Amino acid sequence: LDDFNCYDRQECVSMEENPQVFFCCCEGNYCNERFTHLPDMIGSGNRVKIRPPPRVPSLLNVLVYSLLPLCVLSLALVLALWMYRHRKPPYGHVDLSEDPGPTPPSPLVGLKPLQLLEIKARGRFGCVWKAQLMSEYVAVKIFPVQDKQSWQNERDIFITPGMRHENILRYIAAEKHGTNLETELWLITEFHERGSLTDHLKGNTVTWTELCHIAETMSRGLAYLHEDIPSYKGEGPKPTIAHRDFKSKNVMLRDDLTAVIGDFGLAVRFEPGKPPGDTHGQVGTRRYMAPEVLEGAINFQRDSFLRIDMYAMGLVLWEL
Structure with missing residues (x-):
């Protein structure tokens, strides 16, 4: 060649x-x-092409490349949290210029010798205190100002004509304490040492006689709540009321295990010729919701809401 x-x-x-x-x-x-x-041979000479060893990254470079993304992510989270807190009002969308409204006359006006003793329960809309009024123990449910709507609704249900019944929690007064962001809304009712049906079932096994008594008095209270009663003894007519959050935690027990229904923060009244107010379908506690509520297929009529209460009571009876 x-x-x-x-x-x-x-x-x-x-x-x-x-x-x-x-x-x-x-x-x-x-x-x-x-x-x-021999690919490492260069040209026609005998010199060997020596390649330098690969560079081993230093410890500093490893730390920088590992920690830099974490630092950037942390800084972004802190910045997002700071912007969220500065843009969101501290108490949600509450119009503080709007007064919660006058409280109805009560025996506490002018006296108010009320002493909070201990917290008995905490719930979605506030906490419940055991308190002493003169020589009587009472329950004080304290709402933060952002839950003003629930306080107003429960107060309005309690002062509805005809709401006094042996199986409905006895209402005493509603009061407002503090100003502006420190405002607390109090709802004062009778106190039951046994607490709720949930509390009782946690530490006790009911007998058949006790079960029948609790079920009967609880059914009477719910039936009375659902009943539409015309004017009686100078009081206005009592409209049909749907509880919408019926559960064992909202059933109090007297010393003789008589059931008393309370917590009307989500209740709704059906008065002739008036809209029922907020009838958003999916409210309450999911465990006690009827299938049509969970599926969002509720019919927004009075009887539908009453049946939902009955379904929830059936689950409470099953707990017994």
Whole structure:
């Protein structure tokens, strides 16, 4: 082969790196009997191309590349939290300029010798205190100002004509304490040492007689709540009321295990010729919701809301 690179070569050596086709040339008899591929050889000389070892990243570089994304993410979260707190009002969408409204006359007006003793329960709309009024123990349900709507609704249900019944929690007064953001809304009712039916069932097993008594008095209270009663003894007519959050936690027990229904923060009245107010379908406690409520297929009629209460009471009876 007439190639300058082939002259004076006694061995057949290929020196191209990563060739598609291996090629070598030499001169002499049987010089190509043994083929050798040496890609590190440079040109026709004998120098060997030495590659530097790969660089090992330093510890500082590893730390920088590992921690930098975490620092950036943390900074972004802190910034987002700061913007959220500065843009969101501290008590939600509450119009503090709007007064919660006058409280109805009560024996506490002018006296108010009320002493809070201990917290008995905490719920979605506030906490319930055991308190002492003169020589009587009472329950004080304290709402934060952002739950003003629930306080107003429960107060309005309690002062509805005809709401006095032996199986309905006895209402005493509603009061407002504090000003502006420190405003607290109090709802004062009778106190029952046994607490709720939930509390009683946690530590006691009811007998068949006790079960029947609790079920009967609880049913009487709910039936009275659902009943539409005309004017009686100078009081106005009592409209039908749907509880909408009936559960064992909202059934109080007297010392003789008589059931008393309370917590009307989500209750709704059905008065002739008047809209029932907020009848949003999916309210209450999910465990006690009827299937049509969970599916969002509720019919917004009076009887539908009453049946939902009955379904919830059936679950309470099952708990017994």
